Amino acid sequence: MIKKLIILLILLFGYVTIHAQNTFVSVKNTHFTRNNKPYYYIGANYWYGGMLALEKDNSRGKERLKKELDFLKSKGVNNLRVLAGSEGRGLVNGVERVKPSFQPEQGKFNPDILEGLDYLLFEMGKRKMVAVLFLSNNWEWSGGFLQYLNWNKVISDSTMQSKMSWDGLRDNTSKFYSCAPCKDDYNKQLNLILNHKNKYTGRTYINEPAIMAWELANEPRPMRTSAVDAYKEWTSSVAAYIKSIDKNHLVTLGTEGIMGTDESAALFAEVNTPAQIDYLTLHIWPKNWGWFTGTAINDQLPQVISKSDAYIKQHEVIAKQINKPLVIEEFGLPREDHSFDIAASTKSRDEYFNSIFKLIKESKLAAGPIAGCNIWAFGGTARPIPGQLFWKEGDDFMGDPPQEEQGLNSVFDSDTSTWNIIRSFSQTLNTR
Numbered sequence: 536m537i538k539k540l541i542i543l544l545i546l547l548f549g550y551v552t553i554h555a556q557n558t559f560v561s562v563k564n565t566h567f568t569r570n571n572k573p574y575y576y577i578g579a580n581y582w583y584g585g586m587l588a589l590e591k592d593n594s595r596g597k598e599r600l601k602k603e604l605d606f607l608k609s610k611g612v613n614n615l616r617v618l619a620g621s622e623g624r625g626l627v628n629g630v631e632r633v634k635p636s637f638q639p640e641q642g643k644f645n646p647d648i649l650e651g652l653d654y655l656l657f658e659m660g661k662r663k664m665v666a667v668l669f670l671s672n673n674w675e676w677s678g679g680f681l682q683y684l685n686w687n688k689v690i691s692d693s694t695m696q697s698k699m700s701w702d703g704l705r706d707n708t709s710k711f712y713s714c715a716p717c718k719d720d721y722n723k724q725l726n727l728i729l730n731h732k733n734k735y736t737g738r739t740y741i742n743e744p745a746i747m748a749w750e751l752a753n754e755p756r757p758m759r760t761s762a763v764d765a766y767k768e769w770t771s772s773v774a775a776y777i778k779s780i781d782k783n784h785l786v787t788l789g790t791e792g793i794m795g796t797d798e799s800a801a802l803f804a805e806v807n808t809p810a811q812i813d814y815l816t817l818h819i820w821p822k823n824w825g826w827f828t829g830t831a832i833n834d835q836l837p838q839v840i841s842k843s844d845a846y847i848k849q850h851e852v853i854a855k856q857i858n859k860p861l862v863i864e865e866f867g868l869p870r871e872d873h874s875f876d877i878a879a880s881t882k883s884r885d886e887y888f889n890s891i892f893k894l895i896k897e898s899k900l901a902a903g904p905i906a907g908c909n910i911w912a913f914g915g916t917a918r919p920i921p922g923q924l925f926w927k928e929g930d931d932f933m934g935d936p937p938q939e940e941q942g943l944n945s946v947f948d949s950d951t952s953t954w955n956i957i958r959s960f961s962q963t964l965n966t967r
Contacts, residue, residue: 582912621678629699644727
């Protein structure tokens with residue numbers, strides 16, 4: 536009798552262990568799996584999600600967060616891309632950055648900031664949602680690489696704080712990959728985040744099922760051809776380092792794709808080939824890349840869709856070649872006539888989103904590598920302030936970071952037509 540009981544307990548323990556392991560998203564060739572089932576998703580960028588619970592006003596903080604997560608879940612969204620922690624304080628590249636900061640001064644961390652991320656992951660876990668957490672930033676709006684360079688005296692205070700030219704920004708940011716103390720500082724923050732214990736779940740982040748993947752940074756680029764070799768070494772070594780610490784979660788680079796890898800398909804394929812990189816990402820920015828000009832977006836929409844289609848399919852070929860999933864994790868479009876008015880039409884955006892969702896659906900039907908996407912970006916219940924273009928401290932966070940016009944690319948909870956399309960495709964993707 537005792538022997539049978541022991542066997543039963545062993546079997547039960549094994550089942551629980553396997554079941555727990557299966558809650559993590561994994562990769563099988565060009566597909567994601569979750570709970571032993573194919574995992575496809577239409578997700579959202581929610582970079583500020585880990586900061587909401589830090590609000591002292593509960594209605595603007597935890598209550599807003601829970602309301603927005605419920606809203607997203609009701610629309611079929613169960614995957615969110617979130618900033619893990621920001622660096623430094625004050626102006627950077629002439630603009631405000633995200634506040635409050637996880638590392639306000641070099642080597643001095645504010646662990647209380649991670650309690651906001653703890654709460655987000657706790658609430659996401661209750662809703663069976665998962666997060667992709669990016670660990671730093673190629674761009675200025677959360678401190679990122681420029682802040683590490685400034686702390687280590689590679690760029691001066693005046694250079695970092697003033698508005699740089701595009702060439703100046705490229706010259707400066709590209710130095711990160713050859714700055715040994717900068718990379719050491721990055722690793723210190725990485726270690727703290729990965730080994731942090733969630734206040735609400737009692738689990739360290741490396742054991743947190745509500746996390747799907749770690750992303751090295753938001754859009755890490757070599758920025759200059761001269762930095763390519765150092766960039767390749769950094770991306771592969773950091774991915775391997777994360778894997779040595781965390782055996783549960785996926786790792787990806789967070790690149791824009793070919794556009795962000797010296798405009799070279801070969802380089803994009805090469806940096807994504809190491810075994811420690813689990814899947815590929817691409818971002819699409821028609822406005823920033825000059826795929827349309829002026830404010831008459833609808834008139835130029837056919838060429839925007841055509842260029843986006845070609846860009847995605849170019850990466851799909853590479854994903855097949857290296858046998859890994861592909862995620863379209865950033866894409867956005869302003870409202871009609873480039874308006875920031877919440878009442879302005881989203882007709883062109885809806886058509887654009889629809890065209891990308893169709894490619895994901897077609898890839899699934901053909902057993903292709905496109906496994907999901909994250910729209911840019913969820914603005915939730917926030918609203919643009921009439922007559923004020925840029926974020927100021929104390930304003931509600933929305934999908935547009937501080938350096939961008941508030942309301943530029945945000946998809947608010949009131950954008951009913953957009954959410955109807957998202958919900959419809961999400962249901963289709965999750966139907967066998």
